[in-house]
Amino acid sequence: MIWVDLANATINGIVIGLLLALPALAVTLVFGIARFPNAATGDFMTFGAYTVVAAKSLLALPLAIGVAMACALTALLSLFFYWWVFRALVRRSPVASLIVSIGIALVVRSTITFFAGQSQYTIEVPLVRAWNFDGVRIVPTDLYIAGVAVTALVLTFCLLHLTPLGRRMRAVADNMELARASGINVGRVMITLFAIVGFYCGLGGVLIGIKAVVLPELGWELLLLLFAAVILGGIGSPLGAIIGMLVFSVSQEIASLWVGASYKIVFAFFLLLGVLLLRPQGILGKVRAVR
């Protein structure tokens, strides 16, 4: 039966990995383009999850509209903090932006707690029976979640590699000074970046809220995992962030078969250390000699 357990753990790991790939992508995009690790990413996810809870419970809106609201409002929240705070720190040390982002995370979480309290909420979706293939269980809801995440990720890659806006974003990530000297409006690129980041944090928060329960620490507790996945995949590499998150998530779920849920994250971090020993730049990170 071990292969059945392995298969179930792998499927679960892939689903969680795919939905967490959205905020991991947000982390790596901000790191690659705005050049700082955004510690507010997790709490933006929490904001997205609570927006759906509020939309369903207070406004009795359908889930789909709640999800759209969550993505839009989290994008606005992300833009607000870019415009108010991060914009002024563009030429400062990344450490300054990191510290400020931790402050923003605390502000967002405290505000959520002030209005919603410490109670746990759930984002209810219609109950459906899992498909059972000789013990290998696939829940249709998980497939929808994975489908939404994959669609969002594919759209991001199309944006980055097939559109002029994506080229501009990659150019700014590569060399901000040269980008400006090439006529690229870096401010507009940053606005687009923080809108996309907010959108994905909101969507990721809703999806993880559907899989788990919604509470004020939902995103903050995932932050270390997101940063670790980004490092594992190669800092600044969007595809690396997704692969890193999938590897991290699947390895955790498989580890839980032997070491239990409490220690599964330790196994994943050992894996991270092992990969970095062999490949310090991460799975898809590149070391380029540029003159």
Added chain:
Amino acid sequence: MSLLMLEDVAAGYGDTDVVTGVNLQVGDREIVAVAGTNGAGKSTVVKAVMGLTPRLSGSVVFDGHELTRIPIEKRVSLGLSYVPQVQNTFAALTVLENLQVVERVANRSQRIKDMFDLFPALADRRRTAAGDLSGGERQQLAFARALMSSPRLSVLDEPSAALSPALTAQVFEQVRRCPEAGAAVLIVEQRARQAIEFSNRGYVMDSGRIVLTDTSANLLSNDRMAQLYLGQH
């Protein structure tokens, strides 16, 4: 009237001015070289023109526009282009993308075709990431990227750095042909003698100041200046 005019420019980093009292002019379709010893402030002058120095005072006027009040990204649309000394291409973007990403280019697809005609080696490597090109190919790409917007003035910061003599000759030949294409050139070069040879005029810098300016012929015939600042190549 000069296309570019610097008046009493001081520029630098932190609390320090690297260059002071710089007065420099570039006329329409003119090639002007800036020479001098290492650390004389040559690159700081071109960075000041492009708005890339944190400290700047004095006046930088391009085609009647006071540049100190214009954001860097808008200078491209005025007709300025810039090739930095290092990191002068987008390493993660392909050759083609490096050309596509330049803003404010009229008839972009034709312009890209023109650049590939001008630099055939790049056409063969259009899908290659710029970071994987050889030094010479990368320098050609940097030059092509700067020419994409059909500039009226190209500002080049040591375009021959780290190139072989053969590749340097190729790059200098491209620079020499810029006025035919309608562009003036302000070039900073370590190979000062070669650069001044194909320039109309030259400026010699020492310790952050311009110590001599003259026509190229006069600079090259001034034995003492040539010995002190221009070197043997």
